[in-house]
Amino acid sequence: MEEEKKEEEMALFTKNYMEWKGGGKRDYSYNNIPRFYYRLPAEDEVLQQKLREESRAVFLQRKSRELLDNEELQNLWFLLDKHQTPPMIGEEAMINYDNFLKVGEKAGAKCMQFFTARVFAKLLHSDPYGRISIMQFFNYVMRKGKIKIQDILACSFLDDLLELRDEELSKESQESNWFSAPSALRVYGQYLNLDKDHNGMLSKEELSRYGTGTFTNVFLDQVYQGCLTYDGEMDYKTYLDFVLALENRKEPAALQYIFKLLDIENKGYLNVFTLNYFFRDEIFDMVKPKDPCKITLQDLVNSSQGDTVTSILIDLNGFWTYENREVLVANDNDSSADLDDT
Template structure:
């Protein structure tokens, strides 16, 4: 058979020969064979799976146990070396002075008053000469961030230099705080922060006159404020409230806080919900209490007070809980010879101020969103605060009159 006959037969039989169309199953089988071939090659062969896994870099190291002293020391030393390296990456005083000199040399006239300016072209030139440590500051993003209304498209040299200084200072502080992270987990425990502030006190000029006997009070106050707002208050007041000088506050002693007009009902809730020792409050618990009352516009403070007002632990305030606290205000008004105010009127005012999503329930988020949380909580827990709210118009008018009298004189 000659080649012409072979060609004719192949053309007459499309499913045979090298050019035939492959079936769907054959294509899948071929694809699987190729995948198996290349996957096995990449993995190093099916029989070498363990060897392959050994080539993956280790990314997790367990924390050493308490009895593994050597491993603990190694971890501490490696963290110290790491932080030292990070510290060396920051600009030192000499490098900052050099940066200021370069910026001043490349300023772009005209000046705005006494303020030197620099355009983007000169900004980049300074970046090239300032050295690798400064590279992160000389970007288009930083320039645009500091660019405001200059008609020549320039930024203030002083503003830029202050920006660099703040960044350097923040990184220095971060590294300094990290040195007190004993566990090396990226956060500070209360005891870690106490150690940091205690060692910081001698370097603070504002505390030159602070007696060492008060160091512990200052440290506790500062640390408590950090922890309250992130997850110096009146230390003397705490000592004055502590009449029996046992270092703790009873409910009766705490009742003299401020203007001594908080209701007993509210104080009962404080001692029910807050951590106490044999029915008395320690200094740390007192600081939380004071921080909440003195910062009632802040979400963290409102959350603290809301928990006390939510007597049924339902996650919202209803008419019952509002009435529960306001009855104590009415009792105090009677004691002080004031005409009691109708709860119905107060309740309507509170709901009008807050405008909750549910017309019968006030949630914590409702209080925060209304920007009236401080007013609402004051009305419910403090007679003096309620009286000030009720007479707000008369007080404003009186202030205006006093201002007018001062102007006349």
């Protein structure tokens, strides 16, 4: 009896020991665990580098499509304003939960994430009628205070953020870094200088003095029609988007921002009429689009001339520089020759 008990214990021990070592019956679910680590391609692995760049670009495009564009934001504001619940508190429009849900049904699928009981409760404070501020909710939609870690890792601005850790970073590098204190002060200072009437907003006339003051009237009209404004004036948030796009015109996201302003017929491409509306037909020769009668955003990106083309279309100084490029090059050569002679 005792021998049988020892043999049973030994068999149980052996069974558990072998399973612990992996020698017994295996859990084949481990074979289904997806691979989560891929090494970065080396510099000489050109194909893998290109694949990584294309994958990242597709990912960012997919994420950008999830964001509300200016037209969708304007539609959301219109719906909120239409469904406001009286009485107003001073000049602030309010909305109750029933109308809040009605707006959510009409605003579209991309907005549904904001029309939840949790969001409403978060913005509900001490209103006696159980309402929330329309402006406060709208600001919540535009400035939702969360960024996913994977989105940060996928974006190119992470390098700029990490660069700020260098305590010995030169003044020039700090000024060119969008996230640095000198850069923020520069942009904010520009905004204050443009705001001549000191009302905290920029009118079209005030924005026309931006930079060298050479924006075309046609382009400024499109800016104030296509961007989110309040009674025809631009706030600082919209101004930041505007400046960021203009200062990074080689980036696909910046080109997309400007492209929407240039696409006056909302067709998804720039045709002869559109370009004539702004300036010149010769732009087709610069871009060399797939379709000779229209220019798509992808054509603009592929041409590597996107920054030049958008400068020509929106900035008189950019157009003049392009038109006189041969003269400028000749002058530079003459200046270099004079320096060599001395």
